[in-house]
Amino acid sequence: MITMTHYLVFSALLFCISVAGIFINRKNILLLLMSIELMLLSVNTNFIIFSHYSNDITGQVFVFFILAVAAAESAIGLAIIVSLFRARNSLEINLINKLKG
Amino acid sequence: MDIISILFYLVTSVVILSSIALIAVNNTVHAALLLVLIFFNTAILWLMMNAEFLAIVLVLVYVGAVLVLFLFVIMLLDIQVQKTVSKKLYLIFSVVISIIMFAELYMVIFYHDFENTVVENLSQDTSNTYEIGLLLFTEHIFSFEVTAFILLVAIIAAIAINMSDRERALRQDPAKQILETKKSRLKIIKDNEI
Numbered sequence: 368m369i370t371m372t373h374y375l376v377f378s379a380l381l382f383c384i385s386v387a388g389i390f391i392n393r394k395n396i397l398l399l400l401m402s403i404e405l406m407l408l409s410v411n412t413n414f415i416i417f418s419h420y421s422n423d424i425t426g427q428v429f430v431f432f433i434l435a436v437a438a439a440e441s442a443i444g445l446a447i448i449v450s451l452f453r454a455r456n457s458l459e460i461n462l463i464n465k466l467k468g
Numbered sequence: 469m470d471i472i473s474i475l476f477y478l479v480t481s482v483v484i485l486s487s488i489a490l491i492a493v494n495n496t497v498h499a500a501l502l503l504v505l506i507f508f509n510t511a512i513l514w515l516m517m518n519a520e521f522l523a524i525v526l527v528l529v530y531v532g533a534v535l536v537l538f539l540f541v542i543m544l545l546d547i548q549v550q551k552t553v554s555k556k557l558y559l560i561f562s563v564v565i566s567i568i569m570f571a572e573l574y575m576v577i578f579y580h581d582f583e584n585t586v587v588e589n590l591s592q593d594t595s596n597t598y599e600i601g602l603l604l605f606t607e608h609i610f611s612f613e614v615t616a617f618i619l620l621v622a623i624i625a626a627i628a629i630n631m632s633d634r635e636r637a638l639r640q641d642p643a644k645q646i647l648e649t650k651k652s653r654l655k656i657i658k659d660n661e662i
Contacts, residue, residue: 368470368472368473369472369473369476369516372577372578372581373476374513374517375577376574376577377480377483377484377513379570379573379574379577380484380570381483381484381487382569382573383566383567383569383570383573384484384487384488384491384566385487385491386562386565386566386569387491387562387563387565387566388487388490388491388562389562390558390559390561390562390565391491391492391558391559391562392491393558395494395496397496397499397538397541397542397547398490398491398496398499400538401490401499401500401503401538402490402491404503404534405487405490405503405506408506408507408510411522412510412513412514415514415517415519415522416517418517418519419517419518419519424596424599424600424603425603427519427521427522427596427600428600428603428604428608430519430522431522431525431600431604432611432615434522434525434526434529434530435615435618435619436615436618437534438529438530438533438534438619438622439618439619439621439622440622441534441537441538442534442537442622442623442626443622443625443626443629445537445538445541445626446625446626446627446629446630447629448541448545449541449544449545449629449630450629450630450632452545452547453632454640455640456640456641458545458547
């Protein structure tokens with residue numbers, strides 16, 4: 368039988384994989400954004416698990432807000448990427464160090 | 469093993485395997501498509517937990533809008549697939565850190581022993597969407613308005629960042645910058661020539 372612990376372990380595993388993804392793909396800014404989306408997904412899954420097992424719908428309302436904020440975040444992030452690409456003609460993260468001082 | 473267990477293990481193994489593939493591939497288009505698979509399977513998982521409204525929202529809003537936006541940007545920018553192999557040190561670090569994090573989370577989860585009960589399907593006569601709407605428009609109405617404002621700010625910011633008139637659109641070209649010589653930029657005008 369599938370219990371709450373199963374779901375929680377799945378969610379923790381997803382979160383840890385996406386943390387590893389941020390380390391591994393630190394050269395590719397698009398993959399970094401995707402790893403952040405994956406992290407948000409695992410957090411949302413956690414919210415839904417607790418909402419389901421404690422029989423309280425408020426957790427799902429919170430997930431609704433997180434989804435809206437995540438959509439806004441990725442829209443602005445992609446806009447920044449597009450304007451960065453237009454200015455620099457590349458997306459190499461190690462070249463974005465001009466504000467070093 | 470009942471059908472729910474089989475479905476759970478199938479869906480979670482697909483999600484975990486494709487997220488490992490996501491962080492390992494170099495091709496950004498493949499990564500975006502894998503992300504579609506992950507989101508879709510997670511929506512199934514949310515359906516199994518009676519969160520129908522959010523599962524549908526995840527598929528419609530995320531797979532339908534945000535990931536299409538990702539694909540759109542990838543195609544628009546025409547990024548050449550570069551070999552982005554990280555240093556070995558970073559790979560080791562990432563694996564060690566994520567294993568430590570997972571071990572800690574695992575210990576917390578098992579320490580608490582969340583009364584491993586399975587809630588029986590509550591025979592509620594109202595749907596999930598109805599319940600969320602009821603709570604959203606009464607208790608959380610202020611947060612709802614703030615969310616609407618955040619989305620408005622995101623729209624305006626995304627347009628404002630990319631709205632550039634042609635003559636101000638400066639573009640850096642390092643190759644040309646290197647080739648510039650003193651002669652092409654600097655002109656000395658003597659007094660008697662004026």
